[in-house]
Amino acid sequence: MPSNKPYKNIPGTTVFDADMASIGFHLNQFCMSLMKAPNRERFKQDQQAYLDEWPMTEEQKQAVIARDYNHMMSLGGNIYFLAKIFSSDGISFQDAASTMTGMTLPEYAQMMLDGGRTPQGNMYEGDK
Amino acid sequence: MPSNKPYKNIPGTTVFDADMASIGFHLNQFCMSLMKAPNRERFKQDQQAYLDEWPMTEEQKQAVIARDYNHMMSLGGNIYFLAKIFSSDGISFQDAASTMTGMTLPEYAQMMLDGGRTPQGNMYEGDK
Amino acid sequence: MAKITAGVATSHVPAIGAAIDNGKTQEPYWQPLFKGYDYVKQWVKQQKPDVVILVYNDHASAFDLNFVPTFAIGCGAEFKPADEGWGPRPVPNVMGHPQLASHIAQSVIQDDFDLTVVNTIDVDHGLTVPLSLVFGQPEAWPCKVIPVAVNVVLYPAPSGRRCYNLGKAIRKAVESFDQDLNVQIWGTGGMSHQLQGPRAGLINKEFDNAFLDRIVDDAEGLSQMAHFDYLNQAGSEGIELVMWLIMRGALNDKVELKQRFYHVPASNTAVGHLVLENK
């Protein structure tokens, strides 16, 4: 591992690097499987059983079942892979993203209409 | 395509470039399929039927059935892919290579024991 | 000989594709965005490119974590739209240009760009949404497309500098191809956005507009920007903007700005769009 990771200082942000990829490998590969319609069907029918086919941790599986995307990301989920889950649920990127912010969907949608989340106070300002 | 291919001047040699890869794509992918034991079995049982599952040209298929490796190479076969065919037949790289030279197996084997085919007269000596 | 005549930059937000596919482009939310693309739709009909080299990122559609190429070039004859969980986008298959793509691959590999050569991959919204934005909804795309996929999923993406130099190498390759082809190069993705975590929804207009300024007139300088600055200022997904530098590196130092458009929001993203012609 690099001895320092300046990007860990960026607030409210998980950068998907090799360490995260390693932790989340099977979680992300599970997500990939949802790209095929028959798999989406089987997953919908019995989520725990489908998840049990993958060498994921129980914590990862529970996070999927709970659709707790922040938790999934802390356990190595990459957003583009996790997107297969919310696509399967029929919800959009905007809807899924709003669940990670602690805002309601209407609040989040309004924030975006108003120009998005401001960078002011949301960036790392110190030395790298 | 590059406007010149100096390597075409090298005697007795086909360099596997993008043009060859394009011509031989399905032939090579057929060869890849032989890496799986069940496929080797099916191929052995009915070679024409197995080949007909691939969008190869009839000329490519006939070259495979004839085990004419030089011809396969002229039709875009790459030696490492073609190797799956002779591995399936249970013959070695040395045996397969000898068939491409017009020498008998004992002659080829002796040539190798004697130090290999000489470069003298077997290289391109001109300007590139 | 083949020639790169122009470049296009555009965001490739999946919601834009959904809006087009579902007939929502004239709804109040979408109408101002699509208006910004009226110009390029007319412009491209006059330009009549033979081939578009389309730089984009795959979003875990063709590539999973088993294979993460830094740069991949699609040398196949045909590419299907990917099923990203909703079924494939209802758009025509993308027809490639195997000869030019292979020529580019061979040229840039020998210029020390370590490409992965791919044959056929499914192409996701990153590639098909730009095609829809520029060409509308035709029965068939009116030109050949060479997909150039860049890794921005697994940190680190290639640097801006690396991308800019790859653009130069691609230009050199195109100019040594001995067919008279009118070639465009498109850089897609961005602009500032963050799709994940508590900071989801980040939009940085200052950063984006400075980027739109500098990529025209100070691309060399812009190419020095570090990963950290993209991630910190433009959002975790803002790193995609390095791909615009591949497009810019393939154009002349001096270009004519034919269109500049910026709009917030499209879903979670700031939409940016440029049309640049070689002088």
Added chain:
Amino acid sequence: MAKITAGVATSHVPAIGAAIDNGKTQEPYWQPLFKGYDYVKQWVKQQKPDVVILVYNDHASAFDLNFVPTFAIGCGAEFKPADEGWGPRPVPNVMGHPQLASHIAQSVIQDDFDLTVVNTIDVDHGLTVPLSLVFGQPEAWPCKVIPVAVNVVLYPAPSGRRCYNLGKAIRKAVESFDQDLNVQIWGTGGMSHQLQGPRAGLINKEFDNAFLDRIVDDAEGLSQMAHFDYLNQAGSEGIELVMWLIMRGALNDKVELKQRFYHVPASNTAVGHLVLENK
């Protein structure tokens, strides 16, 4: 910190693996060849490397024509021997070093080497035969292995110069990894051989011995050799020798030659072998 202490070069002919696996190493045909590896078998027991970065080429085992990475690094935890048509070689699985491999990947990508990051791939004779030559037939391989696969199948391979410079970038990456590891780097493949066409069986002792000389003392100069010269003089498959330059680039400018061995034939191939220690 981790440190590259030594390099090994060796051919990786599949017939050598078959000879080991079938107990034929003491037959008259094989005995002189295996004698040349007695030294390295003892040497490596004293060296006790923790990790071997093993540079090799995949022979259409893990990669088909759908994905041809110029350089691929295996970051997975475990790699199985490939079934190359005879069933997998009866050798232990290869255990990787995900942390160091990922660290190397991240470092060299940021040094503008456009690697493809792979997780787990089956490893063919190109990787397992060198392990057998050096370590014999243990129950488990005695160290971790990081596979670095180089495209030599689809022309053009990366240049010798590119390979040499990748070696330098790998060395820099290893030296910034903050665990005390004794790391070796092996370059495999070659030497002169041609497996195909009327010229099959080509062996060029002059070329090979000059290569063995120059890679020790004049690697920089050797790295300038053009593809054409490898193909023309050392056979279509002789292009593999560029991979030795990755090994050499990762070592000090000045190295100590501990072993040099050359033997013809092993099947269609001239076998070359070096052991180099950093001074």
